[in-house]
Amino acid sequence: MACPKSYSSLQWHCPILHHRVILTLMTSATEDQGVRLDCGCCVLRPWNEGDESSLVRHANNYEVWRHMRDQFPHPYNREAADEWIALVEQRNPQTYFAVEVHGEAVGGIGLTLKNDVERCSAEIGYWLGEAVWGRGIATAAVQALTDYGFKAFGLTRIFAVPFANNPASMRVLEKVGYVREGVMRRSAIKEGVVLDQVLYAITDQDLAHLGRVD
Numbered sequence: 001m002a003c004p005k006s007y008s009s010l011q012w013h014c015p016i017l018h019h020r021v022i023l024t025l026m027t028s029a030t031e032d033q034g035v036r037l038d039c040g041c042c043v044l045r046p047w048n049e050g051d052e053s054s055l056v057r058h059a060n061n062y063e064v065w066r067h068m069r070d071q072f073p074h075p076y077n078r079e080a081a082d083e084w085i086a087l088v089e090q091r092n093p094q095t096y097f098a099v100e101v102h103g104e105a106v107g108g109i110g111l112t113l114k115n116d117v118e119r120c121s122a123e124i125g126y127w128l129g130e131a132v133w134g135r136g137i138a139t140a141a142v143q144a145l146t147d148y149g150f151k152a153f154g155l156t157r158i159f160a161v162p163f164a165n166n167p168a169s170m171r172v173l174e175k176v177g178y179v180r181e182g183v184m185r186r187s188a189i190k191e192g193v194v195l196d197q198v199l200y201a202i203t204d205q206d207l208a209h210l211g212r213v214d
Helices: 052-059 078-089 137-153 167-176 204-209
Strands: 009-014 019-026 034-038 043-045 096-101 104-113 121-128 157-160 179-190 193-203
Touching (some): 052 104, 104 137, 121 137, 137 157, 137 167
Antiparallel strands (some): 034 043, 096 104, 179 193
């Protein structure tokens, strides 16, 4: 399902975070198309040229990498940053966002839209630089993108599969309303160690029960 081509500004209240998320999709022929989600403590916006230095600064960290899939580079150098930004700038619809705090990209979050019979579903993934951990930024970002994803892409389900040794990520998902559905035993390998992954998901019906739909 394609992203809606034109709407001016949508707003909804986030009961969990007690702030208003403002969603704007720019479609002017003279501007680059981009979605910006104002989450209060952070902004989700397109990755842009000029983010490379901050991307390297926050992503080049073993403590970040060890919770990520191996396609996330380590060490994370300028070449990797250039390749990532060039890649996501070409994506349409926009599903990958920089997490901006005080004007600096300090992390990333995105939706991978599924296809075929699973085209009503998407996987959410996210990371934050260690310097901004513990501030509620991940929770705000995950809730904002979750709510946006259901509205923009007509989804019925969004899921995540954090490693079982990443309780901080699981707490973020639970705060936003994701339900722990099960353990995917011995389903991943990281640094030569076989790991369990934990399946979390939220549906459009869950979102309605939480009062986070129009």
